[in-house]
Amino acid sequence: MATITCLCPACESTVRSELIPGEELRCSQCSQQMAPSVPDWQDGQLNCCLVCPSDQMFIRKDFPQRLGVTIVCLGFLASSIAWFYHQVLLSFGILFGTAAIDVILYIVMGNLLECYRCHAQYRGLGDIASHGSFNLEVHERFRQEAARLKQAQRPGPAN
Ligand SMILES: [Zn+2]
Ligand SMILES: [Zn+2]
Numbered sequence: 001m002a003t004i005t006c007l008c009p010a011c012e013s014t015v016r017s018e019l020i021p022g023e024e025l026r027c028s029q030c031s032q033q034m035a036p037s038v039p040d041w042q043d044g045q046l047n048c049c050l051v052c053p054s055d056q057m058f059i060r061k062d063f064p065q066r067l068g069v070t071i072v073c074l075g076f077l078a079s080s081i082a083w084f085y086h087q088v089l090l091s092f093g094i095l096f097g098t099a100a101i102d103v104i105l106y107i108v109m110g111n112l113l114e115c116y117r118c119h120a121q122y123r124g125l126g127d128i129a130s131h132g133s134f135n136l137e138v139h140e141r142f143r144q145e146a147a148r149l150k151q152a153q154r155p156g157p158a159n
Contacts, residue, residue, distance in 0.1 A: 001018060001124050002018070002019040002041070002122065002123065002124040002125050002126075003016060003017065003018055003019060003122070003123045003124060004016070004017055004019055004025070004050065004051075004120055004121065004122055004123075005120070005121040005123070006034070006051050006115075006118060006119070006120035006121065007118065007119070007120075008027040008029060008030060008032055008034065009032065009034065009051065009052075009118075010027060010030050010032035011027060011029050011030040011032065013027070013029040013030070015027050015028055015029065015034075016028075019038050019041075019050075019122070019125075020038060021038050021039065021040035021041070022037055022038065022040070023037070023038055024036055024037060024038070025038055025050055025051075034050065034051050035050040035051070035053075038050065041125055041126070045125065045126075045127050045128055045130060045131075046113065046122060046125055046128070049115035049117065049118060049120055050120070051115065051118050051120045052115060052117045052118040052120070054115055054116065054117040054118070054142075056115070056116045056117065056138055056142070057113050057114060057115050057116065057122075057131050058113070058114055058116065058131060058132055058133055058134045058135060058138075059111050059112070059113055059114075059128055059129075059131050059132070059133050059134075060111065060112060060114055060133070060134055061106060061109050061110075061111060061112075062109050062110050062111060062112040062123065063105065063106055063109040067105075068102050068105070068106070071098055071101055071102055071105075072098060072099070072102060074098065075094055075095055075097065075098025075099070075101075076095070076098075078094045078098075079091045079092070079094040079095040079098075082094055110123070110124075111128060113125060113128045113131060116138055116139055116142040117142050117145075117146070
């Protein structure tokens with residue numbers, strides 16, 4: 001099953017929806033139409049974002065970074081406590097154990113496709129290998145574009 005997680009352009013609530021080829025994509029909150037018809041990505045792949053629509057997307061691990069950091073911190077803490085009680089072997093064991101959990105989690109987690117511009121996330125699309133991995137230059141370009149857009153939308157001084 002392929003899903004999309006994105007921000008609705010109209011009401012800005014987080015929308016998580018199943019992607020069904022040929023069917024429209026609507027916001028579950030305000031029923032704003034986000035895509036008139038979901039393209040069939042099976043023969044080929046999803047070439048552009050359904051929400052914004054931009055063709056610049058990148059592959060990243062479906063792994064919440066905060067979780068990884070939390071695991072490492074907890075491991076470090078537990079290992080320090082063991083060290084304090086002179087349990088040297090246990091201390092190292094915990095440290096390596098938590099690092100290993102991090103690595104294993106990273107490997108088993110699948111990939112997702114994310115849009116640079118609107119940060120819509122696509123899961124379960126299957127073949128997304130043609131999209132590149134994260135590129136800081138492209139990201140920066142879209143970040144600056146978004147900043148410019150925000151500035152332009154700001155009401156100017158009254159005449
Ligand atoms: Zn909405
Ligand atoms: Zn997008």
